[in-house]
Amino acid sequence: MEEEARVNGGLYRSTHATPDREPPAEDGVTVISVDDQIPGGDQALPPEKVPPAPGTASGDGGTTGQSAIMAIGSLVSRIIGFVRNALIGMALGSGVGDAYTSAQFLPGQIYELLLGGILSSVLIPLLVRRRKADPDGGQEFTQKLLTFAVATLGIATVLVVIAAPVITAIQASDGNTDEYKNLVTNFAYLILPIIFFTGLSALIGAVLNVRGHFAAPMWAPILNNIVVIATCGVFLAAFSSDGKLTPETVTPAQILLIGGGTLLGMVVQAAGLLPALRKVGFRWKFRWDPRALGLREIGSLAGWMLCYVAANQVAVFVVVRILNEVAGKGSASVLAFNNVYLLTMMAHGIIGVSVMTALLPKMSAAAADGRYAEVSADLTRGIKLVSAALAPIAVVYGVLGAPISVFLFQGGNYTNDAALDTGTVLTVSAFAVLPLSISYLCTYAFYSLQGNKTVALINLPVVAVRIGAYFLLAAVLSESLSAAGMTAANAVSYVISAVISLAVLRRRIGRLNLGSVAVSLIKVAVAAAVAAALGVLVVSLLPGSGEPDGRVEALVQLIAGGAVILVAYLGAALALRVSEVSQVVGMVRRKLGR
Structure with missing residues (x-):
């Protein structure tokens, strides 16, 4: 399910758990990662976290250093984010964890509608232009914009918190118990204020990005994760002897601790950015002058992005409501779905976003000059590279879904059965990894062509198919497979998004050389199939036979199965002459030779 983005401490990969922001690229272009997070930490925004559009930043050298800081920060943030989510599952278990995760989706959904969609596509480019054009470097305009945005966010957050019972009632399923x-609702009261601090954090991050400072927005979410991890540690220590948690047995003190700790994490993240504002010379002064902001222009520019965001949030609402139907009934539900989404986005973030970050400046420059053949060549190259790099990860998820889930998530109140159910969902997600990144590559190609409207229009039928697939699969599958079915629906929608996007791009920029792409994909698929077959064979001979009973068995399966899959894939890909794999292997050999 989209975007996404992420949440750090909750349901989303994305909230603020780990906003992956990239440093200034070529020609001063700033690319904000499509992985940007949303409230809560590591939440999984149903995919399609709105891919930010490029803006221009001031910033000269230091790109290499910034890139290194960002890469390290992204890796550390993702690792800590998984620790956070694993501890949340251990502390709360599947039943209470589903309720917590459902409440965590709400700040992300509402924030995206209020600000998230237009921040990167409209406000950042606007701040960039004013920084260049205004004599004071855009200082006064930025102060006015922040004043208006913070005041609006504050009022909206208060209203949303007051309306929490109504919002959660709409999202809940008729099959949920009153206790659930x-x-x-009780979690929502504590977590919904995150909307304000998420917006504040994002706005400060935008100001810093525009002024060429990228490290603080990258590292601040780690503070969020650390706070939530500490909260979970206190929870496990204080309530470890209380037995298995259920919606009926959870106490007000437990709710207050975990919900309050989640909110505190976001507060700390926002506060952690304030010193960086002083460092770049920005002084936040209250200036109330909405008329000077050109709100009508902002609204017109934001229209198509809001359409994109709104469609995605409808899909999020639907999937959470469907999964709430089985929450608390011993089946994989919202928490499992979110954990798997985080793993899917991790693969996309490490491989897909890296490729997109490298290609977008080149494609944008070529598109601006009308050199569409180069845009086509870069897109083709990107699809081949992403496919070759992500294929073994997809195989690992498909073959080793159960041991991965047991190793990462089992413990405390998160039982072995719950972890194995999560593994089933992860196995299905293997078929979503490649289509997700390819569809995003196409989206970035449209951004290079200034095609925001086209992206929004393509997204409408894609979301319609996704929602239709949600309802269809929910009707035909058993409750135990609901979360896996929702993941499969996402995968189908990614495929359709990629197909439609490629067809429209072909009309827009001409021949895409899809024949060579198809040949490369077939070779990659054959290599992946060989690796999967050998991986399944090896795991079936190990203790647990693919369904480990504890972390020791899971680790053995991961090490043995993972090694076989990687070696088999590399061997098959080299034998089939998959050029992208050969290039990477050659580069490694050259470096080792030196």
């Missing part, structure tokens, strides 16, 4: 519904 009340638990979601």
Whole structure:
């Protein structure tokens, strides 16, 4: 399910768990990662976290250093984010964890509608232009914009918190018990204020980005994660002897601790950015002058992005409501779905976003000059590279879904059965990894062509198919497979998004050389199939036979199965002459030779 983005401490990969922001690229172009997070930490925004459009930043040298800081920060943030999510599952278990995760989706959904969609596509480019054009470097305009945005966010957050019972009632399923519904509402009271601090954090990050400072927005979410991890540690220590948690047995003190700790994490993240503002010379002064902001122009520019965001949030609403139907019934539900989404986005973030960050400046420059053949060549190259790099990860997820889930998530109140159910969902997600990144590559190609409207229009039928698939699969699958079915629906929608996007791009920029792409994909698929077959064979001979009973068995399966899959894939890909794999292997050999 989209975007996404992420949440750090919750349901989303994305909230603020780990906003992956990239440093200034060529020609001063700033690319904000499509992985940007949303409230809560590591939440999984149903995919398609709105891919930010490029803006221009001031910033000269130091790109290499910034890139290194960002890469390290991204890796550390993702690792800590997984620790956070694993501890949340251990502390709360699947039933209470589903309620917590449902409440965590809400700040992300509402924030995206209020600000998230237009921040990167409209406000950042606007701040960039004013910084260049205004005699004071855009200082006064930025102060006015922040004043208006913070005041608006504050009022909206208060209203949303007051309306929490209504919002959670709409999201809840008729099959949920009253205790479960009340638990979601109680979590929502504590977690919904995250909307304000998420917006504040994002606005400060935008100001810093425009002024060429990228490290603080990258590292601040780590503070969020650390706070939530500490909260979970206190929870496990204080309530470890209370037995298995359920919506009926969870106490007000437990709700207050975990919900309050989640909110505190976001507060700390926002506060952690304030010193960086002083460092770049920006002084935040209250200036109330909405008329000077050109709100009508901002609204017109934001229209198509809001259309994009709104469609995605409808899909998020639907999937959470469907999964709430099985929450608390011993089946993989919202928490498992979110954990798997985080793993999917991790693969996309490490490989897909890296490729997109490298290609977008080149494609944008070529598109601006009308050199569409170069745009086509870069897109083709990107699809081949992403496919070759992500294929073994997809195989690992498909073959080793159960041991991965047991190793990462089992413990405390998160039982072995719950972890194995999560593994089933992860196995299905293997078929979503490649289509997700390819569809995003196409989206970035449209951004290079200034095609925001086209992206929004393509997204409408894609979301319609996704929602239709949600309802269809929910109707035909058993409750135990609901989360896996929702993941499969996402995968189908990514495929359709990629197909439609490639067809429209072909009309827009001409021949895409899809024949060579198809040949490369077939070779990659054959290599992946060989690796998967050998991986399944090896795992079936190990203790646990693919369904480990504890972390020791899971680790053995991961090491043995992972090694076989990687070696088999590399060997098959080299034998089939998959050029992208050969290039990477050659580069490694040259470096080792030196």
